[in-house]
Amino acid sequence: MDHSHTVALRRCSDDESIARAVTLLAEDTAFLLRDNLRIVIKPNLNDLSGPYSGFTTDVRVVDALVKYINTHSHPDQIYIVESDSWNRLAGEAFEQLGYTEIASAQKNVKLVNLTKTSGINVELPIPSFYDVIRIPRLFLDANLFISVAKLRTHHTVISGILKNQFGCIPRRFKGRYHAYLNDILPSLNLLMRPDWSLVDGIIGRDVRPRELDLLLASHDPVAADSVSARIMGFDPRRIPHISRAAAKSVGKMDPESVLLDGKPVTNLDSIISPKFIGPSPLGLRLTNLGLALTRTTNRSKGIGDFFVKIGALWTGASQYSKKEILEKLRAYGMVKAVYDSLQVGGGRRDEV
Amino acid sequence: MLAPLSDREIKLKGATKDIASETHLRNLGVGVIGCGKIAEIGHLPAYLSCPGVQLKGISDVDRKRLSRMSNKFRVADTFTDYNDLLKRRDIDLLSVCVPPVLHHDIVLEAAKQGKHILCEKPFALSVSQAEKMNEAAQNYHVQLYAGFQSRFSATMSETMRLYRSGFIGKISSIYVKCSSNAPSKATWYYDRSRGGGGALFDIGQHPLDMVLHNFDGARLSSASFATVGSAGIDEMANLDLDYGDDLKASIEVDWKAKTNSEVQMRLQGAKGYMLADIVRSTIELKQNDIVLGRTMDRVTLHFQERMDPLWAEVWEFVRSVRDERRSNLLATGEQALKPQELIEEAYSRFFK
Numbered sequence: 001m002d003h004s005h006t007v008a009l010r011r012c013s014d015d016e017s018i019a020r021a022v023t024l025l026a027e028d029t030a031f032l033l034r035d036n037l038r039i040v041i042k043p044n045l046n047d048l049s050g051p052y053s054g055f056t057t058d059v060r061v062v063d064a065l066v067k068y069i070n071t072h073s074h075p076d077q078i079y080i081v082e083s084d085s086w087n088r089l090a091g092e093a094f095e096q097l098g099y100t101e102i103a104s105a106q107k108n109v110k111l112v113n114l115t116k117t118s119g120i121n122v123e124l125p126i127p128s129f130y131d132v133i134r135i136p137r138l139f140l141d142a143n144l145f146i147s148v149a150k151l152r153t154h155h156t157v158i159s160g161i162l163k164n165q166f167g168c169i170p171r172r173f174k175g176r177y178h179a180y181l182n183d184i185l186p187s188l189n190l191l192m193r194p195d196w197s198l199v200d201g202i203i204g205r206d207v208r209p210r211e212l213d214l215l216l217a218s219h220d221p222v223a224a225d226s227v228s229a230r231i232m233g234f235d236p237r238r239i240p241h242i243s244r245a246a247a248k249s250v251g252k253m254d255p256e257s258v259l260l261d262g263k264p265v266t267n268l269d270s271i272i273s274p275k276f277i278g279p280s281p282l283g284l285r286l287t288n289l290g291l292a293l294t295r296t297t298n299r300s301k302g303i304g305d306f307f308v309k310i311g312a313l314w315t316g317a318s319q320y321s322k323k324e325i326l327e328k329l330r331a332y333g334m335v336k337a338v339y340d341s342l343q344v345g346g347g348r349r350d351e352v
Numbered sequence: 353m354l355a356p357l358s359d360r361e362i363k364l365k366g367a368t369k370d371i372a373s374e375t376h377l378r379n380l381g382v383g384v385i386g387c388g389k390i391a392e393i394g395h396l397p398a399y400l401s402c403p404g405v406q407l408k409g410i411s412d413v414d415r416k417r418l419s420r421m422s423n424k425f426r427v428a429d430t431f432t433d434y435n436d437l438l439k440r441r442d443i444d445l446l447s448v449c450v451p452p453v454l455h456h457d458i459v460l461e462a463a464k465q466g467k468h469i470l471c472e473k474p475f476a477l478s479v480s481q482a483e484k485m486n487e488a489a490q491n492y493h494v495q496l497y498a499g500f501q502s503r504f505s506a507t508m509s510e511t512m513r514l515y516r517s518g519f520i521g522k523i524s525s526i527y528v529k530c531s532s533n534a535p536s537k538a539t540w541y542y543d544r545s546r547g548g549g550g551a552l553f554d555i556g557q558h559p560l561d562m563v564l565h566n567f568d569g570a571r572l573s574s575a576s577f578a579t580v581g582s583a584g585i586d587e588m589a590n591l592d593l594d595y596g597d598d599l600k601a602s603i604e605v606d607w608k609a610k611t612n613s614e615v616q617m618r619l620q621g622a623k624g625y626m627l628a629d630i631v632r633s634t635i636e637l638k639q640n641d642i643v644l645g646r647t648m649d650r651v652t653l654h655f656q657e658r659m660d661p662l663w664a665e666v667w668e669f670v671r672s673v674r675d676e677r678r679s680n681l682l683a684t685g686e687q688a689l690k691p692q693e694l695i696e697e698a699y700s701r702f703f704k
Contacts, residue, residue: 191644
C-alpha cells in the first residue's frame with residue numbers, strides 16, 4: 001500500500017511511550033531509511049519556554065527520532081537545525097531546551113544555527129510580494145529532511161509542518177517575510193519539502209497549553225497539517241497557506257487514510273475535545289486587508305505592508321496571555337520588539 | 353576645459369585610494385591602448401577605481417574619441433601613436449583594447465619596453481602570432497594575460513565549485529551558448545584580415561575558454577558555420593568537442609542576440625544538471641538526491657556579483673604585477689593559445 005499521503009496518530013505521554021510511538025509511526029507510514037544519508041531535523045524552537053508551555057518541540061520526541069534513525073540506518077551526519085529569531089538565539093534554545101545533550105550523547109549529531117551558516121538566494125517558485133528568498137546552503141547538501149513541528153495555533157491559524165520550514169530562514173530575513181507567511185509558505189515547502197513530518201501534540205498550545213498526548217506523522221506535509229487543523233477544530237480549506245500549498249501540489253489536503261494507534265479513523269472531531277479557540281479574527285482581518293492593498297497598486301504597497309504587519313502582530317499577540325506578553329517584552333525590550341515585528345523599512349521587493 | 357565628472361565617476365574617483373603614501377610603495381603607472389567600448393566600460397573605470405594605480409596615458413587613432421575619454425576619465429596625456437605611450441617610463445602596465453590585427457605588434461613592442469600586458473580577446477590573429485607574443489613576454493620577463501573575464505564571474509565560480517564537489521556526479525555533456533548583438537557590417541569585425549574571423553573568433557573565445565580551462569583534453573570533433581557575405585564571415589558557429597571518455601561538449605556561438613547578450617553553460621551529470629547564466633547571474637539546477645527543490649522541475653539560484661567580472665579581472669592584473677607573481681586566475685598567454693588553436697582548426701576544416 002502506498003503510504004505517501006497516510007497520516008498516522010499515536011497516543012503517548014512518558015519517555016518510553018514517546019520512543020515507542022515514534023517507532024510505530026515510522027512503521028505506520030512506511031518511513032524507510034538508507035545508509036550514508038545527511039539528514040536535517042528541524043524542530044520548532046519558538047522561544048525558550050520548555051515543552052510544558054506548548055510552544056516548543058519536546059526534546060524527547062527529537063531524541064527518540066535520532067535514536068530511531070541511528071538504530072535503523074548509518075547516517076553520515078544528522079543536523080538538528082534552527083535559526084535565531086527576534087526573541088532568542090538558536091544556541092540559547094539548543095542549550096536551554098536540552099538539545100545539546102542529544103548532540104553530546106550521539107556522535108553523528110550536530111546542532112546548527114542556520115543564521116550563522118552560509119546561505120544562497122533562491123527564486124521563489126510562486127512569486128508574491130517577494131520573489132527571491134535566502135535559504136541555508138545546507139539544503140544543497142542534505143539528502144533527507146525531517147520536520148518536527150508543534151500542534152498549536154498561530155496567526156496563520158495553525159502552526160504546523162508547513163510553517164515550521166520558515167524557521168530555516170536566517171534571522172535577518174524572518175521579520176521581512178513573517179507577515180507574508182501565507183504567500184511564502186507554499187513556495188518554501190516546494191523548495192524544502194520535508195521527506196517525513198512529525199507533529200508534537202503531547203502538549204499543544206491554544207491561548208493556553210493543552211495536554212493532548214498525541215504524536216502525528218506523515219510523508220505529506222499538507223496532509224499532516226490538514227489533519228492537525230481538523231483535530232484542532234479548524235477547516236483546512238479555510239486556512240490559506242494549507243489550501244494554497246495543496247493547490248500548488250506540495251501535498252494532498254485530504255489524506256488517503258488516517259490511522260489512530262494503527263486503526264483507520266474517520267471521525268477526527270472526536271480526537272480532541274473541547275476544540276481550539278484560534279487566533280484573533282480582528283488581526284486576521286487586518287492582515288487580509290493589508291495583503292489586498294499590497295496587491296492592488298504600487299502606491300498602496302507600503303500602507304498594505306504596514307497593515308499586514310500590524311495584523312500579524314495582533315494575531316500573534318492574541319496567542320499569549322497578558323502575563324506572558326509582559327514577560328517577553330520585559331526580557332527583550334518593548335521598543336525593539338515592536339520595531340523588529342514591524343521591520344520598519346524592510347519591505348523592499350527583491351532586496352535579499 | 354575639462355567636462356565635469358558624472359556621479360558614477362565621482363563615486364569611482366572617491367573609491368580611489370592612494371596606497372603609495374600608506375605603504376611607501378610607488379603607485380603603478382597605467383596606460384590603455386585603444387579607447388573603444390571595452391576600454392570605456394571596463395578597463396578605464398576599473399583602473400580609475402583601483403587602489404595604487406594612476407592612469408598615466410591613453411592612446412587611440414581617433415582624436416575625437418581620445419579627447420572624450422581624456423575628459424571623461426581625467427587623463428592628461430593622450431597619444432595618437434601607441435609607440436609614444438610605450439616609450440613613457442612611468443607606465444608599468446597596460447591594457448591593449450584595439451582590434452586583434454594590432455595585438456601582435458603592440459604586445460611585442462610593449463614587452464620590449466618592459467610593460468606588463470593585459471591583452472583583450474581575441475588574443476591574436478593566429479596561433480603563430482600568439483606564440484611570438486608569448487615568446488616576447490618570456491624573453492623580456494613581463495607578464496602577459498588575455499582578457500577572459502568570465503573566469504571572474506561569481507556564477508561561474510559557484511557552478512564549478514558545485515561540480516567539483518560532486519554535486520551532479522559524473523559529467524556526461526557540456527553545452528555552452530554565447531550570443532551577442534551583431535556588430536555593424538562597416539567595421540573590422542566583417543574583415544577577416546583585420547578581425548581574424550567572425551562570431552566564433554570574436555565571442556567564441558569566451559565559451560571556449562570556459563570549457564577548456566575547466567575541462568582539459570578536448571579534441572575538435574566537428575564544426576559548422578553559417579556565413580554571410582563574400583568574405584565568408586561566420587555569424588553562427590557550432591563546435592563539437594570530444595573528450596574520449598563518454599564526455600562531449602557542444603559550443604554554440606552567434607551574433608544574433610536580439611536584445612541582451614547571452615552566455616550560458618549547461619553541465620549534465622549522472623545525478624542532475626546545472627545551467628549557469630553568466631549574464632543574468634543565475635544557476636538553474638535539478639538534482640534529485642538533495643532536499644532543495646526535490647519536488648520541482650528546477651530551482652533557480654541567484655547570485656550577486658561583488659564586482660563586475662571585467663573590473664575584477666583588471667584588479668587581479670594590477671595585484672599580480674604589484675606582487676610580482678603570475679596570477680592563477682587570469683588567462684595566461686599560454687592558456688589563450690588553446691582556444692586559438694581550436695578556432696584555427698575549426699576554420700581550416702570548414703574554409704579549406
